[in-house]
Amino acid sequence: xxxxxxxxxxxxxxxxxxxxxxxxxxxxxxxxxxxxxxxxxxxxxxxxxxxxxxxxxxxxxxxxxxxxxxxxxxxxxxxxxxxxxxxxxxxxxxxxxxxxxxxxxxxxxxxxxxxxxxxxxxxxxxxxxxxxxxxxxxxxxxxxxxxxxxxxxxxxxxxxxxxxxxxxxxxxxxxxxxxxxxxxxxxxxxxxxxxxxxxxxxxxxxxxxxxxxxxxxxxxxxxxxxxxxxxxxxxxxxxxxxxxxxxxxxxxxxxxxxxxxxxxxxxxxxxxxxxxxxxxxxxxxxxxxxxxxxxxxxxxxxxxxxxxxxxxxxxxxxxxxxxxxxxxxxxxxxxxxxxxxxxxxxxxxxxxxxxxxxxxxxxxxxxxxxxxxxxxxxxxxxxxxxxxxxxxxxxxxxxx
Numbered sequence: 053x054x055x056x057x058x059x060x061x062x063x064x065x066x067x068x069x070x071x072x073x074x075x076x077x078x079x080x081x082x083x084x085x086x087x088x089x090x091x092x093x094x095x096x097x098x099x100x101x102x103x104x105x106x107x108x109x110x111x112x113x114x115x116x117x118x119x120x121x122x123x124x125x126x127x128x129x130x131x132x133x134x135x136x137x138x139x140x141x142x143x144x145x146x147x148x149x150x151x152x153x154x155x156x157x158x159x160x161x162x163x164x165x166x167x168x169x170x171x172x173x174x175x176x177x178x179x180x181x182x183x184x185x186x187x188x189x190x191x192x193x194x195x196x197x198x199x200x201x202x203x204x205x206x207x208x209x210x211x212x213x214x215x216x217x218x219x220x221x222x223x224x225x226x227x228x229x230x231x232x233x234x235x236x237x238x239x240x241x242x243x244x245x246x247x248x249x250x251x252x253x254x255x256x257x258x259x260x261x262x263x264x265x266x267x268x269x270x271x272x273x274x275x276x277x278x279x280x281x282x283x284x285x286x287x288x289x290x291x292x293x294x295x296x297x298x299x300x301x302x303x304x305x306x307x308x309x310x311x312x313x314x315x316x317x318x319x320x321x322x323x324x325x326x327x328x329x330x331x332x333x334x335x336x337x338x339x340x341x342x343x344x345x346x347x348x349x350x351x352x353x354x355x356x357x358x359x360x361x362x363x364x365x366x367x368x369x370x371x372x373x374x375x376x377x378x379x380x381x382x383x384x385x386x387x388x389x390x391x392x393x394x395x396x397x398x399x400x401x402x403x404x405x406x407x408x409x410x411x412x413x414x415x416x417x418x419x420x421x422x423x424x425x426x427x428x429x430x431x432x433x434x435x436x437x438x439x440x441x442x443x444x445x446x447x448x449x450x451x452x
Contacts, residue, residue: 059235060175061194066228067130067167068198070137070221072305073206074098075279076298079287080214086150092404093150098280100154102397104161106390112166113173113386122170122177123236127229129167134225136160141219165393168195169386174236176373176385188369189316196312196365200305207298261384263436264372265391267328270432271364272392274339276399277425278304281407282342285418290347304354304361311362316370324367325440331363332433336426343422399425 074081075098082094112129116122139156142148175191209216279301286292286300319327338357345353372388403421411417 059232060171061190063126063130063228063232063236064168064171064175064191064194065198065201066224067133067164067171068195069202069205069224070218071164072199072202072279072301073209073217073221075203075283075301076207076294077210077214077217078280078283080210080294081144081153085144089150092401092408094280094284094404096154096400097157098276099397099400101157101161101164102276102393104158104163105165105393106397108162108164108166109169109386109390109393110383112169113383116170116173117383121238122174123232123238126167126170126174126236127232129163129170130225130229130232132163133160133167134222134227134229136163137218137222137225139222141215141222144218145215161393165389169389172369172385172389174238177238188373189313189319189366192316192366192369193309193313196305196309196362198309200302200309203301203305204298207295207301210298211294261372261375261387263325263440264368264375264388266432266436267332267364267368268372268388268392269395270332270429271335271361271368272395273399273402274335274395274425274429276396277339277403277421278399280400281403281418281421285343286350289418290350292347300351300354303351304358307355307358308361308365311359312366315362315366319367319370324371325437327367328364329433329437331360333430334360335364336428336430336433338426339429340423340426343419 078094078097082089082097108129112125116125119125136156136159140153140160143153143156172191172195175194176188206217209220283297283301286297287294292300315327335357338353338360342350342353342357369388372384375384403425406421406424407417410420414420
């Protein structure tokens with residue numbers, strides 16, 4: 053029996069499965085199902101999910117910190133996530149209007165990010181003797197492992213029938229809601245209850261939060277690029293089918309998920325900011341080089357990128373939870389997820405715009421897009437480092 057302190061980790065893992073499960077079947081739900089869709093409309097299927105998340109994250113965080121409760125809100129968000137996924141499956145099966153599918157994706161993003169922020173806060177609330185660094189490493193590992201499992205699972209299931217991906221995800225999310233209702237428990241530790249205005253004011257005073265937020269935005273922007281433009285690139289240019297796309301995503305996500313937990317432990321002994329900056333620079337180089345590689349090198353390169361990504365993710369989670377404090381932790385993690393959602397939404401939109409722009413005067417339009425996305429990661433990382441060294445964002449404490 054999974055105890056209340058470990059159940060949030062299990063639920064986070066399950067919550068993430070349908071997210072990347074949709075990536076290998078992106079062409080099936082867009083241009084192949086609705087002929088005539090352009091690059092922008094196809095990319096919007098992934099981005100609009102994160103636009104909904106931008107609304108859900110702050111509402112969930114503020115309400116949770118205001119009430120001092122997380123369980124009931126998390127269970128409700130899980131149930132809504134399941135219902136919207138079932139709606140997407142129905143819309144795909146009946147070839148309904150593309151606009152309705154986008155509306156359901158918007159609502160799904162709202163529910164998904166609300167559940168994610170609340171479960172992350174519950175996970176942090178139950179930090180044990182290992183400290184916040186180890187706990188957030190475990191939270192990050194649960195999330196990334198779910199993402200890593202979802203990609204090949206979505207490729208396998210989608211290779212049989214794309215309909216099964218949102219259908220299975222909807223049933224799973226409803227089952228997670230029932231499990232959470234039975235087994236989740238709010239922390240017994242008393243936290244001060246502030247109104248929404250006081251919570252926002254407190255977070256604004258904690259300027260160090262801008263550090264993990266900036267990294268969250270940059271990292272998730274590249275993830276949005278990977279799950280949309282890279283997925284389309286692998287299918288349309290390299291010639292990968294759904295299963296090979298899932299394999300490439302798994303090659304990136306498996307080492308990422310496996311190494312996130314030890315990276316959380318490592319952040320207790322090394323400067324987490326240095327870990328994030330160094331990882332981000334290497335990660336930007338990886339993205340820039342990826343567009344030049346032949347198809348047979350893609351999987352190996354994606355595995356190397358996953359190793360680098362783990363060095364960035366765990367420290368950013370640790371700092372977000374630490375800077376938020378016990379009084380505003382759910383709101384701080386919601387802000388972290390909001391920044392990530394904004395980056396995820398911007399990634400496909402930016403890369404599709406760049407793709408269309410470069411396509412006007414270049415035969416190989418994808419290659420410079422890879423370079424630009426990688427450069428954004430590097431420039432933002434160095435800019436944050438410069439701001440910290442100048443003292444404008446304050447000093448970051450060591451992870452506990």
